[in-house]
Amino acid sequence: MPTGQVYPQFLWMDSGTHQAQPIEPLILDEALSSGMSDPGAIPLIHVWVYDKALFLGRRDAKLPHLEPALRQMGREGYGAVLRSSGGACVPLDAGVLNMAFHLPDTTLSIDAFFSQVAAMLAVGLGAYGEIAFGEVSGSYCAGEYDFACGGKKIGGMAQRRTRYGSILQLCINVDQRPRGELMERFYLLAGLEEMEKNKPIPVMDGSTIGSLAEATGVPLHVDEVKERLFEAIARQWSLEKTTCYPQLERLESARQHLLNRLGLFSYRAEELAQASWALP
Numbered sequence: 718m719p720t721g722q723v724y725p726q727f728l729w730m731d732s733g734t735h736q737a738q739p740i741e742p743l744i745l746d747e748a749l750s751s752g753m754s755d756p757g758a759i760p761l762i763h764v765w766v767y768d769k770a771l772f773l774g775r776r777d778a779k780l781p782h783l784e785p786a787l788r789q790m791g792r793e794g795y796g797a798v799l800r801s802s803g804g805a806c807v808p809l810d811a812g813v814l815n816m817a818f819h820l821p822d823t824t825l826s827i828d829a830f831f832s833q834v835a836a837m838l839a840v841g842l843g844a845y846g847e848i849a850f851g852e853v854s855g856s857y858c859a860g861e862y863d864f865a866c867g868g869k870k871i872g873g874m875a876q877r878r879t880r881y882g883s884i885l886q887l888c889i890n891v892d893q894r895p896r897g898e899l900m901e902r903f904y905l906l907a908g909l910e911e912m913e914k915n916k917p918i919p920v921m922d923g924s925t926i927g928s929l930a931e932a933t934g935v936p937l938h939v940d941e942v943k944e945r946l947f948e949a950i951a952r953q954w955s956l957e958k959t960t961c962y963p964q965l966e967r968l969e970s971a972r973q974h975l976l977n978r979l980g981l982f983s984y985r986a987e988e989l990a991q992a993s994w995a996l997p
Contacts, residue, residue: 732763750879770986772797796989853870
């Protein structure tokens with residue numbers, strides 16, 4: 718395991734639980750990223766929860782029946798957003814903790830950034846068991862930067878560069894819910910099995926997905942895991958809580974960049990469930 722000391726100092730910002738448009742926490746991350754260009758900017762960890770939506774990757778846009786699948790998910794209470802970071806669809810709910818690591822650096826290698834965050838996660842989640850890093854075949858959004866506990870995937874990581882720095886985003890399944898089964902059904906509805914090429918994932922096997930609660934056999938809440946993460950990471954890295962939010966003009970600029978320049982979309986569940994709803 719790498720030492721994880723490429724960047725020894727971080728700020729920690731908790732924006733709580735979001736329930737408006739699912740793109741809102743992504744807009745906040747984009748605005749926070751622009752702050753990485755400020756003189757003396759300190760690396761930042763942004764933690765948040767969204768209840769509840771499917772966070773789609775660019776690969777999912779090729780699914781042949783994406784529109785009716787999302788309409789059905791809307792009827793079941795799930796919103797949807799097309800995100801700009803890599804990977805495929807990830808289901809978020811009130812039992813999933815999201816983290817975004819922001820660095821004021823566009824030159825750090827992809828592997829070095831992943832290694833630092835992996836080291837911090839291994840320390841932060843160590844109280845719940847050994848965290849194994851590597852692709853979990855059959856899982857949703859499978860990739861080499863998956864992480865597992867108790868033999869099942871509990872999260873994954875994706876990163877990208879901006880004009881101002883680097884962002885690594887990840888999610889951690891805290892409580893136990895049938896997220897794997899949900900994604901099996903979503904991909905069945907969306908026509909994954911009909912695709913011969915450009916599949917967002919090779920195959921979906923819900924049994925590969927777990928949670929910290931399942932791995933430990935103990936009921937867990939996001940707030941508890943959040944605090945344990947902070948305390949454990951703060952013992953090895955310099956970590957300070959902050960409540961400083963981006964300025965309104967930065968938030969608006971981030972909104973325009975994601976929705977207009979990058980062409981992302983975002984819908985609440987009640988919008989998807991309307992018979993007249995259609996993909997843009």
